[in-house]
Amino acid sequence: MVSKNYIYRLFGQSPVKPLQTHMEKVVTCVAELPAFFEAVIVSDRKQANSIQKRISKLENEADDLKKELRLHLPTGLMMPVSRRDLLEVLTMQDRVANKVKDIAGLIVGRKMSFPDEIGSDLLVFVNRSVDAARQAHKAINELDELVETGFRGSEVDLVKSMIEELNRIESDTDRIEVDVRAMLFKIEKELPPIDVIFMYKIIDGIGDIGDLSQRVGSRLQLLLAR
Numbered sequence: 001m002v003s004k005n006y007i008y009r010l011f012g013q014s015p016v017k018p019l020q021t022h023m024e025k026v027v028t029c030v031a032e033l034p035a036f037f038e039a040v041i042v043s044d045r046k047q048a049n050s051i052q053k054r055i056s057k058l059e060n061e062a063d064d065l066k067k068e069l070r071l072h073l074p075t076g077l078m079m080p081v082s083r084r085d086l087l088e089v090l091t092m093q094d095r096v097a098n099k100v101k102d103i104a105g106l107i108v109g110r111k112m113s114f115p116d117e118i119g120s121d122l123l124v125f126v127n128r129s130v131d132a133a134r135q136a137h138k139a140i141n142e143l144d145e146l147v148e149t150g151f152r153g154s155e156v157d158l159v160k161s162m163i164e165e166l167n168r169i170e171s172d173t174d175r176i177e178v179d180v181r182a183m184l185f186k187i188e189k190e191l192p193p194i195d196v197i198f199m200y201k202i203i204d205g206i207g208d209i210g211d212l213s214q215r216v217g218s219r220l221q222l223l224l225a226r
Contacts, residue, residue: 016081016086016143016144016147017144018065018069018073019069019086019089019090019093019140019143020140020141020143020144021065022062022065022066022069022090022093022094023093023136023137023140023141023216024137025058025061025062025065025097026062026093026094026096026097026133026137027133027134027136027137028058029055029058029059029062029097029100029101030096030097030100030129030130030133030134030209031130031133031134032051032054032055032058032100032104033055033100033103033104033126033129033130033209034123034126034127034130035047035051036048036051036052036055036104036107037122037123037126038123039051040107040112040113040114041113041114041119041122041123043113045108045111048107048108049108051104052104052105052107052108055100055101055104056101056104056105058097059097059098059100059101062093062094062097063094063097066090066093066094069090070087070090073086073087081143081147081223085219085222085223088219089140089216089219089220089223092212092215092216092219093136093140093216095212095215096133096136096209096212096213096216099205099208099209099212100209102205103202103205103206103209106198106201106202106205107202110198112195112198112199112202114199115184115187115191117183117186117187118180118183118184118187121176121179121180121183122180122203122206124176125173125176125177125180125203125206125207126206128169128172128173128176128210129173129206129207129209129210129213130209131169131172132166132169132170132173132209132210132213132214133209133210133213135162135165135166135169135213135217136166136213136214136216136217138162139159139162139163139166139216139217139220140216140220142155142158142159142162143220143223146159146223146224151223151224156224159220159224160221160224162217163217163218163220163221166213166214166217167214167217169210170210170211170213170214173206173207173209173210173211174207174210177203177206177207180203181200181203184196184199184200184203
C-alpha cells in the first residue's frame with residue numbers, strides 16, 4: 001500500500017507529479033507484455049506464469065497509487081488544471097494497466113497458445129501497442145512543464161507533436177490488428193472453436209491497449225484546448 005506521506009511528498013513537488021508517477025507504473029506493467037507473449041508463443045508456461053505474476057503485482061501497485069490519489073487529490077489546486085480533468089486522465093491510465101492484467105490473466109488461466117502462423121505478427125502487434133503506452137507516458141511527463149508555462153508557448157507545440165505521434169502509433173496498431181485477425185480467420189477452421197473465440201478476445205485486448213493509450217493523449221489534448 002502506498003503511504004500517505006509518499007503521496008503528500010509527491011504533491012509537494014508538483015500538483016501533477018502523482019499522475020506522472022502512476023503512469024510510470026502503468027508503463028512498467030505494459031512493458032512486460034512482449035516478453036510475456038514471447039514465452040506464450042514458444043509455450044514456455046513457466047516463464048509466462050512468472051511474468052503474469054509480475055504483471056499482476058505491478059497492476060496492483062498502480063491500483064494502490066490510483067486509490068490514494070483519488071483520496072488525497074486536493075480540491076482547490078491553484079493551477080489551470082481542474083481536479084476533474086486530472087481524475088479523468090488517471091482513469092484512462094488505470095484502464096491501460098487493467099487491460100494488460102486481464103490479457104495476461106486470461107492467457108495463463110486458460111493455458112492458451114497461438115498458431116505458429118500468427119506468432120511473429122502477434123509480437124509486432126504487441127510491441128506496437130506497447131509503443132503507444134510509452135508515447136502516452138512521454139506526453140504525460142510534460143504535464144508539469146505545461147502547468148509551469150501556463151499552457152502556452154513552445155511546450156504546447158511539443159506536447160501536440162507528441163500526441164500526433166501517439167495517434168500515428170495507434171493507427172499502426174489498428175492496421176496490424178486487421179492483419180492479425182485476417183491471418184487467424186484463414187486458419188480458424190483448423191482450430192478448436194472455443195480457442196479461436198478467446199484468441200480473438202486477446203487480439204481485441206491488445207488493440208485496446210493502443211486505443212486506451214491514445215485516450216490518455218486525447219484527455220491531455222483537451223487540457224491544451226481549455
